[in-house]
Amino acid sequence: MENISGLASEIVVAFVIALATGAFTFMGFWRQAKADLEQEYLKRFNDKKWGVYTEFAKLLQAPPQDIFEDGRRQAAETAIASQIVLIGSDEVVRAFRDWRESATVHGKAQRVTDEKLFLLVANMRRDLGIKYSNLEVDDLLGVLNPSLGDG
Structure with a gap:
């Protein structure tokens, strides 16, 4: 009888250990699967941002005759907005709003509007992962549209 009791307790201990190991393994796989899913979601989200x-x-680079006809620029800006x-x-949402308000008040060719555009693009770059940059207003705007960088 004592043998059966000892054997039963060993079986119970082995069963509890196996159950605990299975539970911890399952939790590890579940956490990893969740982390992988979050990474995939972030990748898709960043691809969309890009x-x-x-x-x-x-x-911004399109020739004026292509974007100002028939209100197409306004429609494109609204779609992007x-x-x-x-x-x-x-930060990008705020910078976009500031840029559009500045363009409305000051016009497209004003230095204030150019600076707001620079801040918007700089925030977009940060949002895409470029945390540090030494670009200045004229550098960035000159790349986007040479007539903007002449400030």
Whole structure:
């Protein structure tokens, strides 16, 4: 009888250890799967940001005759604005709003508007992972549109 009791307690201990090992293994796999899913989501989100920010940069580089006809620039800005509201960081959203307000008040060719545009693009770059930059207003604007960098 004592043998059966000892054997039963060994089986119970082995079962508890196996159960605990299985539980910890499952939790590890679950956490890893969750982390992998979050990484995949962030990658897709950043890919979307890249696309929207690139479209905005293309809009700035387009020849005026291509973007000012039939209100197409306004429509393009509105489409980009709706996407920026959803995917942009808080800083990008604020900078976009500041730039559009400045463009409305000061006009497209004013230095204040150029500086707001620079801040917007700099925030977009930070949002995409470029944390440190030595670019200045004329550097960035001159790349986007040579007529903007003449400030």
